[in-house]
Amino acid sequence: MSRLTVRGFDIHKGFLTPEVQRSLITALRPVLKAAPLFSPEVPGGGQMSVRMTSAGTFGWFSDKTGYRYAETHPAGTPWPPIPSEVLAIWTAVSGCDRAPECCLFNFYGEGARMGLHQDKDEADFSYPVVSISLGDDGLLRLGGTSRKDKTESIWLNSGDVVVMGGEARLAYHGVDRIRFKSSRLLPKGGRVNLTLRVVT
Numbered sequence: 360m361s362r363l364t365v366r367g368f369d370i371h372k373g374f375l376t377p378e379v380q381r382s383l384i385t386a387l388r389p390v391l392k393a394a395p396l397f398s399p400e401v402p403g404g405g406q407m408s409v410r411m412t413s414a415g416t417f418g419w420f421s422d423k424t425g426y427r428y429a430e431t432h433p434a435g436t437p438w439p440p441i442p443s444e445v446l447a448i449w450t451a452v453s454g455c456d457r458a459p460e461c462c463l464f465n466f467y468g469e470g471a472r473m474g475l476h477q478d479k480d481e482a483d484f485s486y487p488v489v490s491i492s493l494g495d496d497g498l499l500r501l502g503g504t505s506r507k508d509k510t511e512s513i514w515l516n517s518g519d520v521v522v523m524g525g526e527a528r529l530a531y532h533g534v535d536r537i538r539f540k541s542s543r544l545l546p547k548g549g550r551v552n553l554t555l556r557v558v559t
């Protein structure tokens with residue numbers, strides 16, 4: 360395990376042991392069963408290449424009319440609870456006493472990517488966003504609080520945990536590409552990224 364800070368992003372490399380990574384995947388299976396992955400539409404038209412779902416009181420959602428948090432899955436059902444194994448990571452790294460209300464589950468299959476964006480649909484930016492990477496490697500691009508700021512990139516591997524707080528809370532970030540099948544955590548390949556957020 361090692362820890363580095365890049366532009367205020369607090370990066371814990373190798374924070375989760377392979378055993379913990381496997382137990383997280385097991386704990387997430389019922390989440391996917393209760394709240395299947397879907398491909399959100401984006402306001403400009405088209406669909407995201409990343410498939411998503413959520414756990415918690417709120418799930419992140421996007422359609423033609425914009426980005427927001429919703430209390431139900433598109434199927435109309437409530438989001439399942441955030442697994443305790445996931446909450447334990449928030450407790451270990453977030454440095455805050457409030458529990459997250461949303462665990463966004465992003466699945467990157469072969470060729471999926473996520474454009475540069477800020478996480479700003481939450482009410483209070485004094486709470487960090489905690490990101491957990493599982494499965495295939497992903498190239499995270501990190502910028503500043505303006506879209507025009509210079510960016511740098513870092514590979515995230517399975518078991519890495521990133522805390523976006525303080526100056527990095529509203530920093531632009533995105534995932535340019537994944538190395539499909541670089542990890543054997545998910546037998547069929549792909550990258551899972553969980554982000555924990557206080558929403559209200």
Ligand code: SIN
Pocket residue numbers: 465473490497499532533534552554
């Ligand atoms: C996100 O910004 O929601 C995901 C970041 C990542 O996949 O590492």
Ligand code: MN
Pocket residue numbers: 476477478532
């Ligand atoms: Mn984000």
